[in-house]
Amino acid sequence: MTDGKLLVTILLCGLATWLLRVTPFVLVKAARLPKWLLSFLSFVPVAILAAIFAEELLVYHPGAWPTLNVENTLAALPAIVAAIISKSLLVTVVVGVAAMAAVRLLGWG
Amino acid sequence: MDSDLSAKAGLKDVMPTAFGYIGVGLAFAIVAHTSGIGPIMVLLMSLIVYAGSAQFVLTSMLLAASPVSAIVASVFLVNARMALMSMTVAPYLKKESLTQNILIGSLLTDETFALSMNKLNVTHRTLRPAWFHAANLGAYLIWAAATVAGDLVGSLIPDAKAFGLDFAVVAMFIGLLYLQMVTDRSRRFSRHLEVAGTVMLLMFVLMRFMPGNTAILVATVLGCLIGMALEHLRKEAPTHD
Known part of the structure; x- marks a missing residue:
């Protein structure tokens, strides 16, 4: 692919992403949100973060059941404990990275 | 995280995400590098598309020589969740000007979205543009720098995975999820x-x-x-x- 075509692809992907990011802000600014929608949205933070987390624990196989991502799951356990004990994002990240390095060093993945 | 909504607090709050970004940025850059995408195109991609998983999808589809229309459609689908996040944040910024809303929305990511949701729980449900811009810009610049640096040095460290850095972003989401569950007292x-x-x-x-x-x-x-x-x-x- 030429750099010109690549640039066009990047610009179109950027435009699509930007519209997804900005349109809701414009809509919400212009209209009053109904109560049911606000109630729905109040569940979004926990739901979306749990979904992102679950995706990292699973491996997708087209046409079959997903399997467990063993090394991510093993490294996630100390990270969860670190989050509960420290309630600090930084500590959780550092413990998680160290746990993953250990999992790979021990060849458990 | 405290109730301070200044720009300085925004920068401070976004710092832990730097580790995640550096880890993913490096991983992305190595993929881009092996796909033959140079540092300038990587920088443009990070600045214009600015979305971790979508950039992985974009790169792998480029490598597979997929048509542009299919690439754009996939990126749209992968990023569709951003509309949900924007919709969730927007009511808290309704009183700000349209320009402020558009600027904040333009740089909203999974990470700054989750940070803002955590923040709401300690600020009596208020957010301010100064805090948001600082957090967004911090994340934006770290991401751009991490992906470009990764593309430049990626070939020198073939086994970056051994250090577990690629797990930083997963650990960050674990932390953000747990903090959200304990601090959202509604x-x-x-x-x-x-x-x-x-x-x-x-x-x-x-x-x-x-x-x-x-x-x-x-x-x-x-x-x-x-x-x-x-x-x-x-x-x-x-x-x-």
Whole structure:
């Protein structure tokens, strides 16, 4: 692919992403949100973060059941404990990275 | 995280995400590098598309010589969850000008979205543009720098995975999820746990039929609907609570 075509692809992907990011802000600014929608949205933070987390624990196989991502799951356990004990994002990240390095060093993945 | 909503606090709050970004940025850059995408194109991609998983999808589809229309459609689908996040944040910034809203929306990511949701819990449900711009810009610049640096040095460290850095972003989401569950006191912890557990179960079932990125969107919408239904049922029959 030429750099010109690549640039066009990047610009179109950027435009699509930007519209997804900005349109809701414009809509919400212009209209009053109904109560049911606000109630729905109040569940979004926990739901979306749990979904992102679950995706990292699973491996997708087209046409079959997903399997467990063993090394991510093993490294996630100390990270969860670190989050509960420290309630600090930084500590959780550092413990998680160290746990993953250990999992790979021990060849458990 | 405290109740300070200044620009300085925004920068301070976003710092832990730097580790995640550096880890993913490096991983992305290595993929881009091996796909023959140079540092300038990597920089443009990070500045214009600015979305971790979508950039992975974009790069792998480029490598597979997919048509531009298919690439744009995939990126749209992968990023569709951003509309949900924008919709969730927007009501808290309704009083700000349209320009402020558009600027904040333009740089909203999974990470700054989650940070803002955590922040709301300690600021009596208020957000300010100064805090948001600082957090967004911090994340934006770190991401751009991490991906370009990764593309430049990526070939020198073939085994970056050995250090576990690529897990930083997963650990960050674990921290953000747990903090959200304990600090959002509009619901009991057990209710949050119920929603999170339902969504994770849904993810497993959905990923039988669709790739993870699409499943994230569907599971989130279903999870929110189930959460609403459960809350509604409990209001109808409080004695069974």
